[in-house]
Amino acid sequence: MAHPAARSVHLWFDLPKNAKCVCNEVCVSESQTGSYFCVIGFSRGYSGIQELYDGRKMAIFSVWDSSSNSDPSEDQRVQVAYSGKGVEVSRFGNEGTGGKTMVPLEWKLNEPVQFKMEAQDVDGTWTAYSCYVKMNSSDWFHMATMKTIANGELLNGVYSFVEDFRRDGASHCEIRSAKFGDCYSKADDCQCKCQKATFTADSSTPTLNIDAGLCGDKFYLTTGGDTKNTSTQLNCCIAKPPETN
Structure with a gap:
């Protein structure tokens, strides 16, 4: 049976709850237009890299509104506290609502891109989430800081994923693949x-x-x-071998 898109696949990382900072790296080995x-990713938002329909490459950082309402009032919406040079700020809908920031980023296959997410409890109600990105030996670029009502929550439920958002009936025939880590x-x-x-x-x-490993x-x-599902079955844990001194 044909499907309109390649299946979205995820890695849910085993990390302590309520972290103040999370770092991770992606190295894309195969991409197609319409890939994210x-x-x-975390319980309040996500960040990563995209290849758009026209081949342009971007970094994206989004944070959800606290309300499940499709049109939350102004005082319930994400607030953009900072956006870096060249960063486009907008709002998104469909899969919840929230604030979105994007910036051109000419990432390349087989070259790592690093992301850092920081969280700060502002006043017990609002939490500020800050996203930083860098490639190669460049300095960290502070992409944006966005605040949402999170009632003191910092960074929880950390994950990565690969998604085909072109969904044109042919994109499922194309491979999308990436390596992630070290995540900490x-x-x-601590x-x-x-x-x-x-x-x-x-x-x-x-x-x-689909596959993972x-x-x-x-x-x-x-x-x-x-792609053949040869390494890891769905819902199974992938464990690195113990580190030796």
């Missing part, structure tokens, strides 16, 4: 490196041309085309 590689979190003076991740996929697309010390996700 989420590097740091910081809370006060740093925790992720050693395990759980592999999942969206339930609305039942195709099995380890490539050296990195986690990887692959979806679409002639």
